[in-house]
Amino acid sequence: MTQTLVEVAALTVDFPVGGADAYVRAVDGVSFTLEAGRALGIVGESGSGKSTVAAALLGLHRGTGARLSGTVRVGGTDVAAAAPAELRRLRGGTAAMVFQDPLSSLDPYLAIGDQIAEVHRIHSGASRRAARARAVEVLDRVGIADAVRRSRARPHEFSGGMRQRALIAMALACEPRLLIADEPTTALDVTVQAQILDLLHGLREERGLGLLLVTHDVGVAAESVDELLVMRDGSAVERGPVASVLAAPAEPYTRALLAAVPRLDGPRRTPDPAPAPASDGTTEPVVEAVGLRREFGRRGRRVAAVAGVSLAVRAGETLGIVGESGSGKSTLGRMLVGLVEPDSGQVRHGGVPATGITDGVQMVFQDPVSSLNPRRSIGESVADPLRAAGERDEAALRARVGELLERVGLEAGHYDRYPHEFSGGQRQRVGIARALAPRPRLIVCDEPVSALDVTTQAQVTALLAELQREFGIALVFIAHDLAVVRQVSDRVAVMRAGEIVEEGPVDEVYDRPAHPYTRRLLAAVPALDPGLAAERRTSRQEAFATA
Template sequence: MTTREPSVEPLVEVAGLTVDFGSVRAVDGLSFTLEAGGALAVVGESGSGKSASAYALLGLHRGTGARVGGTVRVAGTDVNTADDRELRALRGAQAAMVFQDPLSSLDPYYPVGDQIAEVLRVHRRVSRRAARARAVEVLDRVGIPDAARRSRLRPHEFSGGMRQRTLIAMALACEPRLIVADEPTTALDVTVQAQILDLLHDLRQETGMGLLLVTHDVGVAAESVDEVLVMRAGREVERGPVARVLGAPREAYTKELLAAVPRVETRRVVPPGPVLSSRAAVGAPADGSADEVSVPLLEAAAEAPVPLLGSGAEASVPLPDSVAEGPLLEAFELRREFGRGSGRTVAVDGVSLAVHAGRTLGIVGESGSGKTTLGRMLVRLLDPTAGRLRYGGTEIGSLSEKELRPFRRELQMVFQDPVASLNPRRSVGESVADPLRAAGERDEERVRERVGALLERVGLDRAHFERYPHEFSGGQRQRIGIARALAAEPKVIVCDEAVSALDVTTQAQVVALLAELQRELSIGLVFIAHDLAVVRQVSDHVAVMRGGLIVEQGPADEVYEDPRDPYTKQLLAAVPALDPGLAAARRAARKELAAA
């Protein structure tokens, strides 16, 4: 790839852009420019219009029913007036898109190398052999190991990070002047995210391409760009150099956005309430698999009545003595295998931990580390292959489904993807009511009253009972998932990446909601996430997983401020920094570490 000389004309020139979907104006009078070789991040909450603006640069709204107004010029092409032939010449050859979800962007039936080669053959007159060679070249450039062999694999044989690299390789195939990346790191863990951001930075340095990055993660913007454009409700709020906008924002909304960003260096602020008398009591099992803990746990919380969510009344039954005297939930040497024989995979390998009433255990690690498998075992959605699981003094790891029924209400899970976990054909009220009906409640009036109270409790409206999942935003759907988990009046809730796909303000709202519910109900939370900054803000105790093992665990502040395992140090070094100067220093440190 050769470095291009910068042109006089801006690479991207947008003036008065409007995008309407029916009666909804998604983008309202947006104007900006991007010079050749420059990098601009468009940041904002979900629904701010940032993706709709990015799609307009490549004319992707054409044929969808959306109405696009204003002027959009990209690499000399007037996108809004260009005919289909001119648009085809622009896409891929001059400007390329990297989408958020690589699985829906890649054809599952064809090898990734063939898909990249096809892009090249559409825009250039080259032989199949030359196109294939170019596909291997760009796969190698984006860091796919053994690129020649892997180019013959299909998307499902790649990890999430490798699929995202493949999309970037596809975008690079024709050496475009502009790459538009729409949330390219949203679903990736911190180390893979850092690798993708470093890759985009290096490609810009080498090729002189321009980058327009769409993201809700302000830290990602600090790592990657020269300028930031903050959007809200389809309009520009603030724009300027990244160091100025993030370091000294002028607009109130930008300040609010930055205030909502969790900081990995900031200690958790614990609100007043019952506390443990020893830090050692928070996270390790309390029998022979770990050091004995002799301090009393949460006696005040155990004596306090638990409010019934629907009525505002108090529960007549306090927490069981067995729960008050020790951990709510304990795992001892839990193991889970998938497959048989030579195809056997050990997903979780001898994990021991404990969950306490009114406290949060954070579990962090990269994709494939075993976090989700462990979480599902803790609530017995998966059966352990070996090991013990004890809840409230009762061994539940080997119980049959019939024997588990009395415990099902008290062990609940909030899933990562509320779209997949909510039935699209049923109203959200009916979904929230399921645990109540499963517990034997037959009075429909009481069910509706209880569900209405639960919806209000998570910040929604009683009238939302009859609405369907597609009528809600991502953050609202996650609140519905929390309401459904609360319907059963659980003692333990496992949150599996419950805020990973949410923008920072919605994420902060959901995290605050969970903390408030935990204080009121003395719920034990297991918070599984790949975002280390979020985990620090919510957790009392943290366990770091890698390859099915817990490589380090302890009080959150100790793990974050004095990590002992090299892997924990690696994870913390990969967390995006809001200070562009610090971000550059970390990027350089990662390069040195990789070269060593």
């Protein structure tokens, strides 16, 4: 008989806000069960309550002022009624959690192995030597090569994917029966994401672990779980077998969520008419890179982040740049706008060699929170480029900023509000409005939607396409999400180790990739069909076994 590992009944969570006795409801009457060895995915947009549900399974809301009602049982333990000692045994012993950002979950000053060993000692009472041996064992189990040596490394010496593997190793140290993974692959490249998802699947098969996967990426859920729970505004709107929910969603919200998911086989960008050629019969590129090279590091240990890259982008065209972390795509983007000077080669704007930051060029960054001053209103941030261009009439400034805010789907009256008062998607709209302010010819977007929900992603990419058509802007769209890049781009350049290994029209590169690296990237993109996902996982395992 299958054992019920998690039982949640009518869970409601309210968080305190503002003054006394003021609360906001984050979770509203959610119920579900999870059996041992099974995997449940909780999907939904930011603010849907999915992470709040996951935290409730470990009693992480204690001491926060939150009000909880309903029942949460994990491994037979009533989480709300558990004494502190019982709760400590639950956390790590019965259930363990893997968070989204491994850097914030790991001590930067301690060796990875020591951190894992400490967790094991606390829960098992093992000796230091036994705990160290256990740390090496679980690091080896999650695929960290040369685990004895790497256990002595500190977090900054690990890549993002290796740090996430280390967190999973820490979670496994005490042999938990349940693994709770909260957005474990959001910040990872598609190839590393595929490796982590394969690892989680292998652990389930090998150890009979129950898995609760929280994600806003429906494709990730399709790759990883048996059942899907869709949440919206704190409530569960649909639940069922993953294949059934994805193939025939019953609820309008689920259908809208799936429709917003970028797909490799989804609708393509419709090419805009080519701009009229100049009198000599050619169309001058808005931006051109010729043999760009940039190295970082000290003498004798320098690494070429960009190694001899050449490309061109014309008015009204979008060039997508894809590649894994460390491929050089962000450094290339910063050189195109003048934020980074090349060691050799040349950037040309409108055919004219450029040095430093040039008029008519703007950038939209990945994280709007860090690129907006929290102490200044969003209107003042959008006005900055206009002031830099010499505009001093405050009434004209305010009117122009109001127009820009409205143009990106906000309100002119938002001028005096601050960044913390907006959602992630709204803050990214502010960043786009700021980039549009000086009427640029070129905008470089560096991972502009990677931290956003799929519905917000779709809104932001549609906005960029609309603005491009309206103003004839040249766009460089840098991303590790290949499906998003296919939807928004006319051409795509694939970068690896500082070089462009393949470039061409987006349909040609995606449908008939010539380079093995491009084929590997495309094969790692999550599939919304669980059957296809299983086939791809088997193919990856076979390729790894024969490598």
